[in-house]
Amino acid sequence: MKPPEPPPSGRHAEVRIVAASPEAARRVAEAPRRCFAATEQRSYPAGSDGGTRLHLTVDTTHTAQPARSWPAASRSSEQDRTQTGEI
Template structure:
């Protein structure tokens, strides 16, 4: 049986992003890229169970922080950006 975690949704116009990386530096690098596209990034970092780093980020999807990528501005999903097999 697969456990599905119940979470409170972020406020309208915001998204919660979860980053899992082998090192804190790698997680921070990804967070910096997201901050270049979206405003209002609240960041929380946690140690993972296997020594990895888990970084949680809240971004404001209604207010671009910088020049939006063409796929973002057009409201399209980039190629290869579907759900992972462990996501429902």
């Protein structure tokens, strides 16, 4: 049995993602990387099923860019919806 990993420092969090493909894991990892400064992600095989396990460390004290709530981030602006020739 593998000994437990020590917890990260108080300002960091370890994020582990398991997905069916490397591309799916990378897409999911984009969300925490948009919110927090993060280390380079590391990927590993995830068992005999052919999946991918992706690890990254995020710094919870430094945001990567201003955080916006999900509703605010998902709303398009009025300008984005207007097509040429529309009134």
